Amino acid sequence: MLEFIGPALEHLFTLENFLWMNLGVFIGAVFAAVPGLSVILCVILFLPFTYRMTAIPGMMFLLGIYCAGGYGGSVSAILINTPGTPHAAATMMDGHPLSQKGRTKAALKIALYASAFGGVFSALMLLFLGPQVAQVAAQLGTAEYFMVCLFGLTIIAGVSGKSMIKGIIAACIGLLISCIGADPMTSYDRFTFGIPRLYLGLDLAICLIGLFALVEILAKAEKKSGPLVLDSKKINDDGKITKDEYKRMIRPTILSSIIGVLVGIIPGTGASEASWFSYDRAKAMSKHKEEFGHGSVEGIAAAESANNAVTGATLIPLLTMGIPGDGTVAIMLSALMINGLNPGLSLFTTQGDIMYAIMIGLIFVNLFMLLQGNFLTRLFAKVVSIPQEILTPIIVMFCFAGAYSVNKNYFDVGVTLIFAVIAWLLRKLDMPPVPILLGMVLGNMTETNFRRALLISNGNPAIFVSSVYCIIFITLTVLAVAALIRSKLKESNGQVKK
């Protein structure tokens, strides 16, 4: 590890990287602050920009968006009682009441400090745990890798929507889409329907702009929301946090950061689960339980540190095994792979200088988030009230320009529109889009390992149960499915009782 630190710092400390980091943090915070705009949407819209960058600045930019998105959602949650992102809902429980007590700036500061702590803690965990997990992952063969992919796909299919079965069908669709184009092993064309443009397959960014961004536009515009009124005078308090409040923040912040990391490592779970779980833990352990829901500093600190502690942790399975912890980092995988960085031990050995630069960079991303949050809070707060009439066409133009810029042709824009229509129809059937995304991202890896394993075994499927790791992952998959079915049954029984 130490041999990579020097070259990594050399790669990282360039003006270009720091500019992209800050731009990413700024854009991520702005996007997340606006209710209805999500971090995943932001990452998708700006993904085409990174295609022209090298790995480090590209990843710094996307990680800036991702991390600041974790904090930005709290701005509108505190100011207008509307979470900018779903995971900021737990922050809202105490953030807005504290704001109503005339301590808006203090609430925003607590959220910022806790977010930054959670983010840095998570980045450090990635730095220390990543290489260790990668060494374990290096022992996996093709059959084991196929099982890992299956495990990741099953969990995400299970937690992404109301129905696990629909999630699995959606994952199959995503995997099928990834089959379009040249066969990864024989280079024969598949499902190209004689269209030459399809020989290279469908670019992930083009499909995702349709699946996630344009479909959001359709959904948003279907129901026009009223203007969000923000009284900027609310942020005029001194923002002072007392010594006692700082002391009370320490324990929930540290504990929630640990919870966030643990939750983040598990594929399929995310910041929302981490923040609610941490909020409940903090409440249970607090000496001031009565303050929860009425502006508790512990509540804000717990929720915010947990949701940002997820950011580095989700990268651990991504960088070591290629299994994205959530939808947003799944998109980042394509930014990595376009630069020839394939997940696994080689990332930490042969390309260690680049990888360590990215991991150390994540710490700086969080520090810049702290700086920007301190100085630009008022600006982030103002964007909360940008009217939908202005935002909607701007996002659409970004979508079109982004889709066009990938291969510089309008065929791709047409494909984006087709995907938007498909996503819209799937929404009507309550089909979750995240398993489609994961299927598309993992498609190539899943198929290649599936076929290689069968080639090695001369077509004998027993290879998929031939090693300890295979059995472990099969057991984990079965246990995860059982747990998911149990929780869904509980949920439906609860609804019947009600």
Place this chain on the structure above:
Amino acid sequence: MKGEQSWLDRLDAKRDKIAEKLAHKEVSLPIELITGILFLLLGVVILLIMPKQVPVSDTDVINGRAFPTLLMVVMMIFSGIILLKELYNYFIKKCPLTTKKVNLLVEVKALEILAILFLTYLICKITDLFVIGAIFCCLGFLLYFRCRKKSYYAITLVTAVLIWVAFRFGLNVNF
């Protein structure tokens, strides 16, 4: 401007009239049944077109059809489960079909937006000038939102040009 306003007013009045008619019209879709049948059929179609769409060599032990075939079989099995579950609930348990109410007004509005998106795409493609499509897109959405504030028109139009400038000169995308 006065003439323009009255033209907008007339357009909005027409839209209001249609909206009034559609506002309370709802269609119940048996979504589980549709999902089951749709993906079962999709699986069958993909399997049928596979021989034409995926060429293979006789020497391959595991060819390019193996993985998509496996996917389609899995998809068909799960679609079948959805379908059978729904039919079992309906015929044996005598439960009503799982339905989702779709409001026609909401769907028509979504179609309006889709129309704006497709027209923007066509304008961009035919003229080969993104900026013209972008301007149409801005105007289309502002009219859709019944926006009358001149400042909003100015902001979005300037942004349209700025996005074109950013991509054209920043990313060297010639459109």
